[in-house]
Every structure is written in structure tokens, then in C-alpha cells.
Amino acid sequence: MKVNQPMTDVPFIEIEDLYFxxxxxxxxxxxxxxxxxxxxxxxxxxxxxxxxxxxxxxxxQLTPDQGRxxxxxxxxxxxxxxxxxxxxxxxGMLFQSGALFSDLDVFExxxxxxxxxxxxxxxxxxxxxLLKLQAVGLRGARQLTPAELSxxxxxxxxxxxxxxxxxxxxxxxxxxxxxxxxxxxxxxQLIKRLNQALALTSVVVSHDIKETLSIADYxxxxxxxxxxxxxxxxTLDTNQDPRVSQFIHGEPDGPVPFxxxxxxxxxxxxxxASVTRAG
Amino acid sequence: xxxxxxxxxxxGLFMLAGILGLVFLGxxxxxxxxxxxxxxxxxxANFSNIGGLRPRARVTMxxxxxxRVEAIELDTEWxxxxxxxxxxxxxxxxLSRDTTAAILTAGLLGEQYIGLSVGGxxxxxxxxxxxxxxxxxxxxxxxxxxxxxxxxxN
Amino acid sequence: MQSKxxxxxxxxxxxxxxxxxAMEALGRAGVFLAQSAVGxxxxxxxxxxxxxxxxxxxxxxxxxLVSGLFIGMVLALQGYTILVDFGAEQALGQMVALSxxxxxxxxxxxxxxxxxxxxxxxxxxxxxxxTEQLTSMEMIGVDPLRRVVAPRLWAGFVxxxxxxxxxxxxxxxxGYLVGxxxxxxxxxSYWGNMQASVSFINDIxxxxxxSMVFAVVVTWIAVFQGYDLIPTSEGISRATTRTVVYSSLAxxxxxxxxxxxxxxxL
Numbered sequence: 001m002k003v004n005q006p007m008t009d010v011p012f013i014e015i016e017d018l019y020f021x022x023x024x025x026x027x028x029x030x031x032x033x034x035x036x037x038x039x040x041x042x043x044x045x046x047x048x049x050x051x052x053x054x055x056x057x058x059x060x061q062l063t064p065d066q067g068r069x070x071x072x073x074x075x076x077x078x079x080x081x082x083x084x085x086x087x088x089x090x091x092g093m094l095f096q097s098g099a100l101f102s103d104l105d106v107f108e109x110x111x112x113x114x115x116x117x118x119x120x121x122x123x124x125x126x127x128x129x130l131l132k133l134q135a136v137g138l139r140g141a142r143q144l145t146p147a148e149l150s151x152x153x154x155x156x157x158x159x160x161x162x163x164x165x166x167x168x169x170x171x172x173x174x175x176x177x178x179x180x181x182x183x184x185x186x187x188x189q190l191i192k193r194l195n196q197a198l199a200l201t202s203v204v205v206s207h208d209i210k211e212t213l214s215i216a217d218y219x220x221x222x223x224x225x226x227x228x229x230x231x232x233x234x235t236l237d238t239n240q241d242p243r244v245s246q247f248i249h250g251e252p253d254g255p256v257p258f259x260x261x262x263x264x265x266x267x268x269x270x271x272x273a274s275v276t277r278a279g
Numbered sequence: 280x281x282x283x284x285x286x287x288x289x290x291g292l293f294m295l296a297g298i299l300g301l302v303f304l305g306x307x308x309x310x311x312x313x314x315x316x317x318x319x320x321x322x323x324a325n326f327s328n329i330g331g332l333r334p335r336a337r338v339t340m341x342x343x344x345x346x347r348v349e350a351i352e353l354d355t356e357w358x359x360x361x362x363x364x365x366x367x368x369x370x371x372x373x374l375s376r377d378t379t380a381a382i383l384t385a386g387l388l389g390e391q392y393i394g395l396s397v398g399g400x401x402x403x404x405x406x407x408x409x410x411x412x413x414x415x416x417x418x419x420x421x422x423x424x425x426x427x428x429x430x431x432x433n
Numbered sequence: 434m435q436s437k438x439x440x441x442x443x444x445x446x447x448x449x450x451x452x453x454x455a456m457e458a459l460g461r462a463g464v465f466l467a468q469s470a471v472g473x474x475x476x477x478x479x480x481x482x483x484x485x486x487x488x489x490x491x492x493x494x495x496x497x498l499v500s501g502l503f504i505g506m507v508l509a510l511q512g513y514t515i516l517v518d519f520g521a522e523q524a525l526g527q528m529v530a531l532s533x534x535x536x537x538x539x540x541x542x543x544x545x546x547x548x549x550x551x552x553x554x555x556x557x558x559x560x561x562x563x564t565e566q567l568t569s570m571e572m573i574g575v576d577p578l579r580r581v582v583a584p585r586l587w588a589g590f591v592x593x594x595x596x597x598x599x600x601x602x603x604x605x606x607x608g609y610l611v612g613x614x615x616x617x618x619x620x621x622s623y624w625g626n627m628q629a630s631v632s633f634i635n636d637i638x639x640x641x642x643x644s645m646v647f648a649v650v651v652t653w654i655a656v657f658q659g660y661d662l663i664p665t666s667e668g669i670s671r672a673t674t675r676t677v678v679y680s681s682l683a684x685x686x687x688x689x690x691x692x693x694x695x696x697x698x699l
Binding site: 283286287289290293294296297300301303304305307308309310311335336337344385390 | 633
Binding site for chain 1: 573575580
């Protein structure tokens with residue numbers, strides 16, 4: 001497939017020793033990652049481990065407490081506001097909710113990045129938008145408003161908008177959450193196809209194991225603010241670490257407990273735990 | 280595209296209505312006149328007491344408004360009040376030299392204004408002239424004082 | 434004894450923290466206003482601004498005009514019953530016009546504006562924040578302060594003074610309807626007394642200045658509350674309430690200050 005790709009093993013994003021906390025809660029405690037150009041890299045982990053936060057750090061919307069993130073050699077958090085916005089033109093981001101602009105129709109949503117960042121004539125913008133909408137299979141839905149779209153369709157429009165400027169990097173935030181099997185299949189296909197057709201670098205944040213394993217070239221598994229394992233889908237599948245195998249094979253109980261920390265059920269149900277102490 | 284056109288029209292009408300409203304307030308409510316200053320001429324009158332007369336008060340003749348009080352200042356030569364009147368230019372060369380100016384009150388508690396009444400002198404007042412014959416404002420306290428002293432002396 | 438002392442210091446500490454929070458929010462709001470209001474709108478921004486003027490101005494016109502009409506009518510009715518005791522009912526026009534131009538039109542129009550347009554602005558921006566539209570705009574490389582906030586701010590700055598003019602005009606006309614047409618005040622003295630006592634600069638001009646100040650404050654509060662809220666449904670409803678409460682208090686408080694400066698001889 002990939003002929004003429006001499007730069008396949010060049011890192012595009014480097015995350016070095018990243019610390020981030022929100023209030024008293026430590027979200028990341030020293031994360032290191034390398035994301036290679038032209039690959040699909042998946043970042044996985046249980047809910048609440050700050051995967052979305054990591055994307056926001058990469059996009060420069062949050063600033064880490066310590067450590068740095070390099071994108072194509074530029075330190076994201078040392079850039080001026082102007083340079084940061086210029087860098088963001090080279091990125092696309094697909095949000096969990098789609099985040100389509102509710103006051104614009106489907107066509108104008110996809111045209112939005114083109115209108116604000118280019119001086120192309122209207123006819124050319126129209127062609128480009130229809131091309132992107134064709135790629136996600138929604139050319140016929142161009143006059144609909146975001147409120148009229150189903151969740152899966154909204155996410156596909158958002159994808160078309162994310163690739164409107166032909167970015168070098170796309171960040172996917174939970175692309176598979178809450179999708180029916182058909183739109184899930186469509187999205188998996190689209191992410192894979194786009195990555196190959198446009199020679200993109202993709203970062204997928206997800207906890208849907210099956211779908212993610214099927215498209216990712218490389219995986220990072222984070223838990224408790226640290227990278228617990230990384231490797232290709234194959235090596236992770238056979239990983240013996242209980243934390244890894246619990247997550248990859250979807251076992252309900254294991255090192256990540258099913259129960260939120262609480263006192264013993266027996267005492268709680270009899271109402272003795274607090275009553276006896278108070279009495 | 281059509282929707283933005285009607286919206287633009289709506290906003291345009293809205294702003295036009297705002298401007299027209301302001302013009303209405305200016306002309307009808309605050310009584311601004313668009314007439315150029317050349318259409319008026321000025322007369323001066325000295326009063327020993329102007330009472331509550333204020334700038335922009337009316338100047339009337341036989342009850343008809345013919346002008347406004349333009350300025351009120353203290354004349355330090357005679358220590359009385361010099362009132363500058365601006366009158367319709369139609370009256371220029373029509374008012375006799377012995378025209379009298381009196382400060383009158385509309386109703387018991389109403390605003391004060393100036394009433395002019397012409398005399399019989401063949402000479403006429405010109406722009407910038409001074410009205411000699413003036414009658415000061417009635418000051419209620421003085422009236423009461425007079426009344427009381429009259430009663431006592433009787 | 435000691436625990437009471439401890440409790441007391443805890444209260445004082447909480448008060449201090451509240452004060453710090455308030456000052457911090459005020460600072461944030463100031464930076465926010467400066468950052469979003471300076472952007473001179475581009476050709477495209479013009480269209481966005483137009484759309485917002487339509488939303489906050491044209492669509493608020495009906496409620497403002499109807500309120501203005503009723504307030505003018507009530508003023509004339511109340512004023513007449515008081516003035517007629519002094520035989521001064523010919524001063525009705527003056528009373529109606531001055532109370533409208535100096536106080537009622539700027540204040541009531543601003544309060545209505547806060548309820549009608551301000552709360553809608555807060556909810557709209559808040560919803561855009563909750564659905565990540567603002568974040569995604571930032572990721573596309575467009576500053577939401579300039580794209581979303583600036584047109585709304587400038588639309589509010591322009592719309593409220595126009596609404597205030599409309600309020601005054603309709604109110605004076607309402608006073609005319611009740612005073613002249615119904616209660617039989619002489620028409621000439623209604624307008625004549627009004628014209629003799631209303632000064633364009635001192636009364637109409639100062640009223641407009643008040644209205645512009647209110648426009649800045651109300652729109653600023655509304656837009657900032659929307660931008661700064663916690664993006665949940667509860668957060669949006671709280672921020673909307675806050676917009677109306679804060680704007681109303683700010684308008685009434687500032688009105689006193691402005692009146693003292695303009696008419697109180699301070």
C-alpha cells in the first residue's frame with residue numbers, strides 16, 4: 001500500500017514527561033509518548049483517565065504543569081497565540097459530540113474552515129465541500145441543520161469538517177461512543193481510508209477495544225496517570241500484565257475494581273457503620 | 280440568501296426608526312428648530328430682578344411666542360441682570376423704541392417668561408439695541424412684605 | 434471557647450475567599466471585554482453583527498414599544514391626578530417627557546433588554562460552550578472571542594440605545610393619548626410646555642449617554658456569563674438567572690450614580 005513513504009518512522013508528536021493536575025487531582029504523572037507520522041496511534045484506557053484531557057493538551061487548549069509536547073518539532077505551549085492558531089490549521093479534531101455549529105447548515109459547517117482560512121472563490125469552496133461530503137457519504141444532506149442529523153451523521157459531518165483544510169494530523173475524541181453497529185462500521189472504515197488516502201497522522205482516543213484494535217498501528221494504554229503498556233495490537237493482545245489483559249479482554253473485575261471504594265456492604269446495609277459510631 | 284436579505288432590511292429599518300425617533304425627540308419634544316441663526320435678531324434688556332427666569336424661556340407678544348431668552352448675565356455696571364433675547368427676524372425694524380419688556384409668570388406657580396408690548400415711538404429697535412422700559416419679575420416674598428407693611432400702617 | 438474562635442476565623446476566611454473570587458472574576462471579565470471588543474469586524478464580521486442586531490434589537494422591539502406605550506399612559510394618568518390639584522395640568526407634557534427621557538426610558542428599556550436579549554445571549558453562548566462548539570472553533574484556528582462574542586457585544590451596544598429612543602417616543606405618544614385625547618389637557622400646552630422645558634443636550638443627550646452605558650454593562654454581563662459558565666444544564670440555567678439579576682442590579686445602581694453626576698450637580 002504505502003509506497004514512497006520514506007518518513008514513516010519519523011515522530012510527529014513527542015510527549016515528554018508530562019504532568020497535569022486539576023485541583024488536587026493528579027491526572028497525568030509523567031507520561032512519555034511518541035506518535036509516528038502517517039500512522040494511526042490509539043490511546044486507550046478506562047473512562048476517567050484523562051484521555052480527552054490529553055487531546056486538549058496536544059491541541060494547546062490546556063497547559064501542562066510540567067513536561068512538554070512537541071508537534072513537528074514545535075513546543076505547543078511555548079508558541080505565541082498567533083503561531084498556535086497557525087499550528088492548529090494543520091490539525092483537525094473530531095469531538096465526541098461532533099460539535100457542529102448549530103447556527104450553520106451542514107454545507108456551511110464544512111465550508112467554515114475554508115472560508116475563514118482561505119480566500120478561495122465561492123465556486124471552488126463549493127467543489128471542495130462537496131468532495132469532502134461525498135467522502136463521508138453525506139453529499140445529499142448538505143442543507144440539513146445539525147439538529148436534524150442523527151448522532152452518527154453529525155460525527156461524519158464533523159469528520160468532513162475536520163479534514164476540510166487537508167490537515168496533517170487528526171485527533172479523534174471517542175469516535176465510536178454511542179454509535180449503532182452500522183455507523184460504527186462506517187466510522188472505522190472512514191478513519192482507516194482517510195488515513196491512507198490523505199497520508200495523515202491520526203490519534204484516536206477510545207475505550208472501544210475491538211474497533212480500535214482493528215484500525216490502530218500502535219497503542220498506548222494509560223491508567224492512573226501513567227502509560228502502563230504500549231505496543232502494536234498483537235503484542236498487547238498477548239501481554240501478561242493483569243491490568244492490560246483485564247482492559248483488553250474486558251473482564252469486569254480485576255486490578256481495576258468493579259466497586260467504587262466503600263466500607264463493607266454488610267455494615268452499610270444494616271445501617272450500623274455510621275449509626276453505632278454516632279450513638 | 281433570501282433570508283439574509285429580509286434580515287438586512289429589518290435591521291436597516293430598525294436603525295432608520297432609531298434615527299427618526301431621535302429626530303422626533305429633537306424637534307417635537309425638545310423644540311429644536313432647524314432654522315439658521317440668521318433668521319433671528321438680538322435685543323438686550325436690563326431688569327433689576329429676574330426672579331426665576333431661565334435661559335431658553337419664551338418671549339411672547341400678545342401671548343404669541345416670538346423668540347427665546349438666549350443668555351442671562353449680571354451687568355456689573357448697574358448691578359442688575361442683562362437678558363439677551365433672540366427674536367424672529369420678521370420683527371426686526373417693527374418694534375418701536377419705547378417697547379416694554381415684562382417678566383411674567385404662567386399661572387401661579389408656572390414658568391416665567393418675557394412679555395413684550397409695543398409703544399408709539401416712530402423710531403424702531405435694531406439688532407443689538409437695548410429695551411429701556413422693563414418691568415421686573417414679581418417676587419412673592421416682596422409682595423407679601425408690602426402687603427403686611429400696608430396693613431400695619433393702616 | 435476555642436472552637437468558637439476557630440469558627441469565627443473560618444467565617445472570616447470564607448469571606449476573604451469570596452472576595453478574592455469576586456475580584457478574580459471581575460478581572461477575568463475585564464480582560465474578556467478588552468479582548469473581544471477591540472477586534473474591528475471584518476467584511477464577514479459585518480454579516481454576523483447584522484444577524485445579532487436583528488436578534489437582540491429587532492426582535493426586542495415589540496416588547497419594548499408596548500411597555501413604553503403603557504408606561505407613558507400610566508405616567509400621564511398619575512401625573513394628571515397630582516398636577517390637577519395645583520392647577521398645573523398644562524405641565525403634564527413636561528412631566529411625562531422629562532421622566533421618560535431622563536429616567537424611565539433608559540432604565541426600563543435596559544431591564545427589558547436584560548430579560549429578553551441578555552438571558553438569550555447567555556443561554557446561547559453557554560449552549561455553544563456545553564456542546565464544545567467554542568472548543569472546536571478554537572481547534573479550527575478561529576478565536577471564538579472575535580467570531581462569537583464580538584458581534585454579540587457590538588450588536589448589544591448599538592441596539593439598546595435605539596430601543597431606548599423608541600421607548601421614549603412611544604411613551605410620549607402614550608402620554609399624549611391619555612393626557613390630551615382622554616383627559617382633555619390642551620394640546621398646545623402639552624407640546625409647548627414640553628418643548629420649553631426639555632433640553633436636547635441636557636435631557637435627551639444625557640438619557641442617551643445613560644442608555645449607552647447600560648448597553649455596554651448589560652451586554653457585557655450577558656455575554657461574559659455565557660462564556661464563563663460551567664457547561665452543564667444546571668450551569669446554564671444558573672448563569673441565565675445571574676445575567677438577569679446582575680444586569681438589573683447594575684443598571685439600577687449605575688442609574689443612581691449617573692443621575693447624581695448628570696442632574697445632581699455633583
